[in-house]
Amino acid sequence: MTHEAVGTQRGWNDRLPPAKAYKPLSGLSRDKRTAEQDKAAGGRYRRAVPLGKGQFARASITLRLYRRTRRIRAYLRWSVSGYTEERYVCDVAEATRAANLAHAWRKAREAGLAVDEPLPESSTATSMSVRAVMTANKGADTKPELLLRSALHRKGLRYRVGVRPIPELRRTADVVFTKVKVAVFVDGCFWHGCPEHYRPSRQNSEAWSKKIKDNRDRDVATTNALKDQGWIVLRFWEHEDPELAAREIKATVERRKAVV
Structure with missing residues (x-):
């Protein structure tokens, strides 16, 4: 899969990024990791990846440090039929992991990689x-x-x-x-x-x-x-x-x- 950037930011030119900019806290439960992604995306329903034919998968953002270039890259990841798919979103350079996740989700939405999950036909909610x-x-x-x-x-x-x-x-x-x-x-x-x-x-x-x-x-x-x-x-x-x-x-x- 090609890694075409949909948004970039200035990296750390003379030093490695601090761990708090990309590393998750150790020992986080699955529920807390999910909550972290939900908060960054603006809601769980905003983490949908369109698969076609009215189907959607729920995605997460992964942050990776590349030491040689001193950059943090954000990737959108989701599963389809048991296989993990991944798409490069952008480089991030905020001071905290939370801010970098939020920035990456915004870029993913701007690029159309992530969308709002549509309402089920049976739902009575307005949105x-x-x-x-x-x-x-x-x-x-x-x-x-x-x-x-x-x-x-x-x-x-x-x-x-x-x-x-x-x-x-x-x-x-x-x-x-x-x-x-x-x-x-x-x-x-x-x-x-x-x-x-x-x-x-x-x-x-x-x-x-x-x-x-x-x-x-x-x-x-x-x-x-x-x-x-x-x-x-x-x-x-x-x-x-x-x-x-x-x-x-x-x-x-x-x-x-x-x-x-």
Whole structure:
């Protein structure tokens, strides 16, 4: 396969590039390597390589150091029928691996080597970005919830998961401390309209805006209903640090134990 450049950058002229510009961290799990590629590409759905006839493969960017020329080259790699395909994308010269991966993904997209994965015919989402968010938002045991629960467990707290604080009220909390009446909710940034990360859909925006508003109104109603019954309600956004959230929860639970 020929290696025709689709974009180049100035290399390091008088020294070898630093390891942090191209080497992955040692011991990275497969999930973390995938997350690294997803972040650099701008989403997993943006890592598609067209194979023809409506077929796509998911690609990754590999960075290689060529010591003789003191250059880092980026290659797009994907698998087809068990065989690995590779295409040279560009030289990179940013200071960090993350920046070099992001630069290479941009060049791959500009050259048409990587594209957005199309929506499945059965999907009701308005775009792949919306579908990606919808898919990531499970009803229970989401990654932010699991991280928070692990942090709480390390702090010696015991709790119930995914139960109704008030049985007759059809509202389920993510973490519940029944005896001291503390209910914890981990709100997803998309579905609950996070002021930092929520971005309204440009397509069918009126319907989506109503959906998010209904969710937020329901959150307020849930919080008020629980408070009326003597519960303390703690809400955290999914992007918040689970350790800091766990610290606040533990302090709240301990204060309640002192008065209950």
